[in-house]
Amino acid sequence: MTRLDDPAALARLDPHDARRVLAEFPAQCRRACTLQSDPPLRAARPRVVVVAGMGGSAAGGDLLAVYVAETVDVPIIVHRGYGLPALAGPHAVVIASSYSGDTAEVLSAFDVAVARNVPVVAVTAGGALAERATAARRPRVALPAGLMPRMALGYLFFPALPLLAGCGVEVAPADEIDEALAALDALARDLVPERPAADNDAKRLALSIGDRLPAIYGGPATGLIAYRWKTDIEENAKTFALAGALPEMNHNEIEAWRSTGAKDMHVVLLRDRGEAPEIARRFRVLHDVVGPSAGGVSEAWGRGQGRLSRLLTLTYLGQWTSYYLAILRERDPWSVPLLDEMKRRMRTPAAP
Ligand code: F6R
Numbered sequence: 001m002t003r004l005d006d007p008a009a010l011a012r013l014d015p016h017d018a019r020r021v022l023a024e025f026p027a028q029c030r031r032a033c034t035l036q037s038d039p040p041l042r043a044a045r046p047r048v049v050v051v052a053g054m055g056g057s058a059a060g061g062d063l064l065a066v067y068v069a070e071t072v073d074v075p076i077i078v079h080r081g082y083g084l085p086a087l088a089g090p091h092a093v094v095i096a097s098s099y100s101g102d103t104a105e106v107l108s109a110f111d112v113a114v115a116r117n118v119p120v121v122a123v124t125a126g127g128a129l130a131e132r133a134t135a136a137r138r139p140r141v142a143l144p145a146g147l148m149p150r151m152a153l154g155y156l157f158f159p160a161l162p163l164l165a166g167c168g169v170e171v172a173p174a175d176e177i178d179e180a181l182a183a184l185d186a187l188a189r190d191l192v193p194e195r196p197a198a199d200n201d202a203k204r205l206a207l208s209i210g211d212r213l214p215a216i217y218g219g220p221a222t223g224l225i226a227y228r229w230k231t232d233i234e235e236n237a238k239t240f241a242l243a244g245a246l247p248e249m250n251h252n253e254i255e256a257w258r259s260t261g262a263k264d265m266h267v268v269l270l271r272d273r274g275e276a277p278e279i280a281r282r283f284r285v286l287h288d289v290v291g292p293s294a295g296g297v298s299e300a301w302g303r304g305q306g307r308l309s310r311l312l313t314l315t316y317l318g319q320w321t322s323y324y325l326a327i328l329r330e331r332d333p334w335s336v337p338l339l340d341e342m343k344r345r346m347r348t349p350a351a352p
Helices: 009-012 018-023 023-031 056-068 105-117 127-136 152-159 160-166 174-191 203-208 224-236 251-260 260-264 277-290 309-327 339-349
Strands: 049-051 078-079 094-097 118-126 140-142 212-219 241-247 265-271 296-301
Touching: 018 023, 018 078, 018 105, 018 203, 018 309, 023 152, 023 174, 049 056, 049 105, 056 078, 056 094, 056 152, 056 160, 056 224, 094 105, 094 160, 105 118, 105 127, 105 152, 118 127, 127 140, 152 203, 174 309, 203 265, 203 296, 203 309, 212 224, 212 260, 224 241, 224 265, 224 309, 251 277, 265 277, 296 309
Parallel strands: 049 078, 049 094, 094 118, 118 140, 212 241, 212 265, 265 296
Antiparallel strands: none
16 A cells, blocks of 8 residues: 555644645635635726735736736736836736745835835735735735645635726636636545545546656646646655646757756646647647656646636646645644744844
């Protein structure tokens, strides 16, 4: 029996019960759909939306950007860093997204938005960002606290939909949201630890990757989801992962697949039923070209008809796969000690 099917091993290796948080992700998404900003965001239809966030709190912005890329004529820019780009002016809307509310880069983006008088809303469970939003009388979406930011993706994504609709940017039809939530419910049942490896795609994928370095490749719709898989693997399993997107990686990174290290790597192709025929063909050719040098190749697909369902379920599969990789590698999937140390040291005043 694999360790992934052993409840005692899971209890020992996952003392913070991350598996329960992951199993409750569909419920989190449902609750997230009900969250509103207080007071409501009052802004004209923006020319650009800037989501300022880092790590897990930026991932909701990535999901939003890729979800709307083919349907909404307002660009969604995800800003990972201090301050704000020049395009965040009076005709923009800024969503300052930080689950903890204490991320220095996002606090700086919020301050710049207030100084420039750009419409800004804070999306946070608390911390200094909540305090600053109250002090500056700016709207805030209050998120339920107590999660790891990367495991709060529902809270960091869904509240943006009514926020944008409120300023004239309709993003998600209600039936697409309903379909996505139902697909997540069904997928949760298929991926939880109680479902044995023989019948569980996330466990099977983690076992196929094994000790190899995962290289996750997506297409135009799933390239950013590949990046999210990479960061989930890094934070949960504490191991390196690569991410890239077709067609761009066909023009550079593909050359590295003749190097000797390729046998120690495992390719995961993130496919999408909505992908164009030329992208489907590129995936097939890529498989042929790198397959013989790679340690192994797997494919993963999202579920459902609508783009939101396909993207969210594929992301959720990545969350569980990274969780099971953590268990296989005997890493606590919850805590992130180096990330915490980095934040702590950056908070202490710099030596003169
Ligand atoms: C930790 C995690 C990190 C954080 C990032 C920013 O679980 O996912 O990537 O998201 O360090 O912190 P927050 O999200 O609190 O602004």
